[in-house]
Amino acid sequence: MLKSHPSIAIRSVEGVLGFSRQAYYQYWQRQAGHVNQEAVVVNLVRAIREDHPRMGTRKLYERLQDELTRQHLKMGRDALFELLAAHGLLVRRRRRRVQTTFSRHRFRKYPNLISALLIERPNQVWVADITYWFTAYGCLYISLVTDAYSRRIMGYEVAPTLQAVHCRTALQRALDQLAGKEGKPLIHHSDRGVQYCSAEYIGLLNAHQVQVSMTQQGDPLENAIAERINGILKNEYLAHQRVYSLAQAQTVLQQAVHLYNYQRPHLSCDMLVPDQAHQKEGKLKRRWRNYYRQQVVDDSVVNEKTD
Numbered sequence: 001m002l003k004s005h006p007s008i009a010i011r012s013v014e015g016v017l018g019f020s021r022q023a024y025y026q027y028w029q030r031q032a033g034h035v036n037q038e039a040v041v042v043n044l045v046r047a048i049r050e051d052h053p054r055m056g057t058r059k060l061y062e063r064l065q066d067e068l069t070r071q072h073l074k075m076g077r078d079a080l081f082e083l084l085a086a087h088g089l090l091v092r093r094r095r096r097r098v099q100t101t102f103s104r105h106r107f108r109k110y111p112n113l114i115s116a117l118l119i120e121r122p123n124q125v126w127v128a129d130i131t132y133w134f135t136a137y138g139c140l141y142i143s144l145v146t147d148a149y150s151r152r153i154m155g156y157e158v159a160p161t162l163q164a165v166h167c168r169t170a171l172q173r174a175l176d177q178l179a180g181k182e183g184k185p186l187i188h189h190s191d192r193g194v195q196y197c198s199a200e201y202i203g204l205l206n207a208h209q210v211q212v213s214m215t216q217q218g219d220p221l222e223n224a225i226a227e228r229i230n231g232i233l234k235n236e237y238l239a240h241q242r243v244y245s246l247a248q249a250q251t252v253l254q255q256a257v258h259l260y261n262y263q264r265p266h267l268s269c270d271m272l273v274p275d276q277a278h279q280k281e282g283k284l285k286r287r288w289r290n291y292y293r294q295q296v297v298d299d300s301v302v303n304e305k306t307d
Helices: 006-017 021-051 057-070 077-086 164-176 199-207 220-238 246-263
Strands: 125-135 138-147 153-159 187-190 211-214
Touching (some): 021 057, 125 164, 138 220, 164 199, 187 220, 199 211, 220 246
Parallel strands (some): 125 187, 187 211
Antiparallel strands (some): 125 138, 138 153
């Protein structure tokens, strides 16, 4: 039996289905273009994820805009969520906790100076915290000093212990970046851990005329910015890394801080990367809000309120 030519088959059902042959072909051309656009976007996302393997979807969307415009492609944020979900590219949060704060000690504890403070410039408030990092080498501890205005990591150190000397190294790195920028008041805010209350640490702050501020109740929300930066650095840049020595850990952390400071946009800083925000002054627009999705939940969205 002779098979009908496709054009004959299409013509035979035009009247029944209510569309023309031209509309039929236009439909499939649009579908082919749509599939091709999705493939391009997925490849762009994979390229970004090579350096930022756990970057959330809203930040990916922001990073993609210039390239999408250059290639004359259009894709909304919701469509990007759906596309990444279909390809298994949404980020899921990992949870594991280690106690890093020991506040029952003999050293002086300081009041909270920033609870009602309006932060309007860089180097007005620095927040400090210690977090853990599980590696093949063992559990390591990361000390960070972050600018509260720009979210820029100013100083960092990684070590196999919680000794105060490592926090002091991170602080010294941050202070070194103030060279030539002294003169305006600076507050250092942290929890009440023994490392931050130690004579060595407080002495370094005093030597640079930095005011000391501390949390009062042990509530993580009293140092929310520092807690959030800890999570970003670990979950987006360190969790996937295989580290087998302290020297390797130091190199990986240095690279992570560079990527975070110079390439990762922040919802709390008008989608500027931290280094860009650090050049600004005045109120930065916050571009986050809570999103509740019925079917697909991207942890990088739900948990980015303080980002």
